[in-house]
Amino acid sequence: MRSVLCFGDSNTHGQMPGGTPLDRFGPQQRWPGVMGRELGPGWHIVEEGLSGRTTVRDDPIEGAHKNGRTYLTPCIQSHTILDIVIIMLGTNDLKVRFNQPPSEVAMGLGCLIYDIKELSPGPGGTIPEIMIVAPPPMLDDIKEWESIFKGAQEKSRKLALEFEIIADSLEVHFFDAGSVVACDPRDGFHIGRQAHEDLGVALAREVEAIGWANEHV
Amino acid sequence: MPDMRFAPPNPLRIADRASGLNAVSVRSYNERLLLSLLLQNESISRFEIGVKTGLSAQTVSVLVRSLEQEGLVAKGEAQKERGRVGPPTVPISLNPEGAFSVGVSVGHKHTDVVLIDFVGSVRFHATLPNPAPDQNSNHSDFLETVKKAIELLPGETHQRLAGIGLALPEPGDGAHNDPTPPDLRFSALQEEMENEIGFPVFVQNDITSAAGGESMFGAAKPLSDYLFFYLGAELHSRLILNHQIYYGNSSLSFDVGIASLERCLQDINCPTEPLWDRAGAWPDYGQIKESWETSLVDQMKRSFNALAQFVEIKTIVLSSYAPQDICGAICENLESSLIGVKAIAGIITPSPKAIGAASLPFSSRFMVENKEK
Numbered sequence: 058m059r060s061v062l063c064f065g066d067s068n069t070h071g072q073m074p075g076g077t078p079l080d081r082f083g084p085q086q087r088w089p090g091v092m093g094r095e096l097g098p099g100w101h102i103v104e105e106g107l108s109g110r111t112t113v114r115d116d117p118i119e120g121a122h123k124n125g126r127t128y129l130t131p132c133i134q135s136h137t138i139l140d141i142v143i144i145m146l147g148t149n150d151l152k153v154r155f156n157q158p159p160s161e162v163a164m165g166l167g168c169l170i171y172d173i174k175e176l177s178p179g180p181g182g183t184i185p186e187i188m189i190v191a192p193p194p195m196l197d198d199i200k201e202w203e204s205i206f207k208g209a210q211e212k213s214r215k216l217a218l219e220f221e222i223i224a225d226s227l228e229v230h231f232f233d234a235g236s237v238v239a240c241d242p243r244d245g246f247h248i249g250r251q252a253h254e255d256l257g258v259a260l261a262r263e264v265e266a267i268g269w270a271n272e273h274v
Numbered sequence: 275m276p277d278m279r280f281a282p283p284n285p286l287r288i289a290d291r292a293s294g295l296n297a298v299s300v301r302s303y304n305e306r307l308l309l310s311l312l313l314q315n316e317s318i319s320r321f322e323i324g325v326k327t328g329l330s331a332q333t334v335s336v337l338v339r340s341l342e343q344e345g346l347v348a349k350g351e352a353q354k355e356r357g358r359v360g361p362p363t364v365p366i367s368l369n370p371e372g373a374f375s376v377g378v379s380v381g382h383k384h385t386d387v388v389l390i391d392f393v394g395s396v397r398f399h400a401t402l403p404n405p406a407p408d409q410n411s412n413h414s415d416f417l418e419t420v421k422k423a424i425e426l427l428p429g430e431t432h433q434r435l436a437g438i439g440l441a442l443p444e445p446g447d448g449a450h451n452d453p454t455p456p457d458l459r460f461s462a463l464q465e466e467m468e469n470e471i472g473f474p475v476f477v478q479n480d481i482t483s484a485a486g487g488e489s490m491f492g493a494a495k496p497l498s499d500y501l502f503f504y505l506g507a508e509l510h511s512r513l514i515l516n517h518q519i520y521y522g523n524s525s526l527s528f529d530v531g532i533a534s535l536e537r538c539l540q541d542i543n544c545p546t547e548p549l550w551d552r553a554g555a556w557p558d559y560g561q562i563k564e565s566w567e568t569s570l571v572d573q574m575k576r577s578f579n580a581l582a583q584f585v586e587i588k589t590i591v592l593s594s595y596a597p598q599d600i601c602g603a604i605c606e607n608l609e610s611s612l613i614g615v616k617a618i619a620g621i622i623t624p625s626p627k628a629i630g631a632a633s634l635p636f637s638s639r640f641m642v643e644n645k646e647k
Contacts, residue, residue: 164280171279186331226283230335265352266364267331268321
């Protein structure tokens, strides 16, 4: 049995576009569930999606617990042994309160990659496979969230390239979610039911393409 | 001292995001290692690449991604192998349109020019008389033909030309009745082509080129160790061990090739033009051809047996621009008298030397020097 940790924000949590964290797609509909279905019975999927999660930033308004870096270590140690860690974060770092350019968000992701490598939660204390997933770009119309995310739309379109550069530099896997799905127009930055389905399928194919040795049963 | 883990990311490690091929200097050893595997195998999964290179899955992922962006590599459809436990494998292979190369081979009487794609398919082929040593030569004709081949690549694909390979005969090859040694005649050719056409020109011995072509694109692709014969005007040979073509100081060749058959036919006033026609078939030359074939096969057997004292070789590859049925008959003849040896006729047409020459820019620009298995 292989384990995959899906570490993300509201779009991993499965929050419905235009809804609240309580309006959540079902376990089979969220992308981690879809990916698990596609990968088949040999895989154990761990869902760790928190609405509002940032890469490395304590949120002065929503709370320090939104900091992905602080939570990553206990999270990974709770779910060890992990064969692969998939991280899809970055959108929340673009909130006005953080005032960060896309390159700094990518640097934050770099920290998480270093932390995972140091923790080495893979089989036999090895570094697991790490896959950075760039979130799909925000739409221009983000409804009532405009004040919180002012200027984030433009930045969000640059995340994929910055993330790929950091993934290449630190030698980890990379996938651009924007290549298969778009955000839902209901709020402009969450992904809808069909997008969860498409993203889950695409990520399953990416995980398979890494190539895995035959499991000794 | 800042924590260097958090220094700015180093974008030099990723492929240039502009279209076209990366500069030679940017191509890393690991990229070459991966391209070598792809040039030696039809397709291969990322997992197999990791096993064969010792690189981690994450490193392979970065390399494949950058080669995909560069257009050199294409991802295949996932395949579920029957009986295999675990997830399906996703094969990776070269993108045929990813790179192109021109090959020029100066032969006994003719010069061949080809344009091939990244998987060795011939996109253009022309045969013209050899440039003559005097000032009335068809030299400009020759350069025009090379330019015409390159012009077949429209617009942006033009930048995907890896270079021009030039296959030249040994200076001492006896069958050339021209008094000027070919190396003098063509020594300036490389420079002239680079200046006139503007692409790097790679020069190689023509027999080694033919062996390289069969190894990269032909019958010898799956083989690592074999004795290679080239049947041209004369008979030449090369030894290939662990994918490496050995080319010693000796340029020994044997006068049992097509030129010797031509002389026998001329003695009885039999027309010999079909012998040098690349596309055609030989007429029935009857007894003359039979006895020629016997002396040719005898020489090949002598070479093989001499080599067998030192290395155990189980395979012979015969490359030639002679018709397939002629080569096939020679191979059958060899197999019947060398027990336990497999003789394979080369499959590269129309000109193994020119296509081999075209493989040279690929190996120079994309492969590691010691071809890894």
